[in-house]
Amino acid sequence: MAADSAAPTAAPAPAGPVAIVAGAGRLPLLIAAALERAGRSCRVLAIRGFADPATRRRADATVDLLDVRGALDTLCAWAPAGVTLAGAVARPSPAALLNTLAAYRNRDALRSLASGGDDHLLRGVLALLEEHGLQVLGVRDLAPGLMAPAGRLGTLGPDEPAEASVEAGRALLASLSPHDVGQAAVVAGRRVLAVEGPEGTDRMLARARSLARRPLGLGRPPAGMVLVKRAKDGQDLRVDLPAIGPRTVRRAAEAGCIGIAVGAGDTLVLDRPETVSLADRLGLFLLGLTPDPEPAR
CATH class of the missing domain: 3.40.50.20 (Rossmann fold)
Structure with a gap:
């Protein structure tokens, strides 16, 4: 008993x-x-x-x-x-x-x-x-330690124009989630320069560079140009997580971005010490975005 x-x-x-x-x-x-x-x-x-x-x-x-x-x-x-x-x-x-x-x-x-x-x-x-x-x-x-934390990763933070770009990029990617499009976009203020497709982030950044630096790729990029990258809403986070690393930082800087914002807890940061150090050297901020708030019921 x-x-x-x-x-x-x-x-x-x-x-x-x-x-x-x-x-x-x-x-x-x-x-x-x-x-x-x-x-x-x-x-x-x-x-x-x-x-x-x-x-x-x-x-x-x-x-x-x-x-x-x-x-x-x-x-x-x-x-x-x-x-x-x-x-x-x-x-x-x-x-x-x-x-x-x-x-x-x-x-x-x-x-x-x-x-x-x-x-x-x-x-x-x-x-x-x-x-x-x-x-x-x-x-x-x-390996949760490989995921982006919330808040600032390096020594730099976004200024006001960059904050506006980050919010615009976040809203854009959320709106595209149901359409199985890419996980990243390059935004300057309210202007969307590029959205990631099947070609991946590196090629999207190359495309953004050509659009932002006209004519002949020699012009100055627009103010507040940032790369925003995050998982799609409802995405199964066991596979195909968005990721950044040193190469992403380098390509973003070449495109004219002043910072990178990623989804905290849903984006991989590969080789984090090197990634953060390189961003600091190149003058880019790295920011982990907290999840979007749940809609009120």
Whole structure:
């Protein structure tokens, strides 16, 4: 009787390593290092043709991007406590998706998956992993120290024109969220110079530079020009988080920006000490934006 009336015990923490599916860039190794510092084991599944050489050397296994069966078999054999997707990969063609995933979904579902935007595709990938009993974890779960904090990151802060640009950029990105457009924009006052599309932040900044410095790219950029970057409203923050790093700071400065504002808690800051130091040297502010307030009911 005593045993029957005892309070239930908490479920034990999941056993097994964290599996990192690694694309391009330094993020997979940064997550691995954070996990190791926290005393958690991890295994790295590198995507051939995308994972950096250092990641491939660290990897426990390597698969082709479209080898869905091989990736799932490897992950399931590892029996991980969770899986995280880290690093950039190029989106495969719809035809390639249809051919490689047909064993796992019917063709109507595949056609919908292939024809949607990036968010739609990522939701399909998450569902596929979860169908195979794999729990998907985000960087915020595994390495929260990589996320942007709220407030000023460096020594500089925005002036009044820059604050107006930041607010305009924040409102713009919020309004675009339902349309699965990019996660960044360059704004000067109320003038939108560029919105990120499939080309990514670096190319968007190059486009903004050409628009802001007319004629012949030699003019002065408009006052208060800033880069604003944040996750889409309702975005699944386990995957495809917006990110900045030293290269972003350098490209923003070249474009004529005087600062960068990112979503606090939903944007990665890669190599933070170097990123902040470079921004200070180049005269850019770095600002973590608190989430938009919930609308009144």
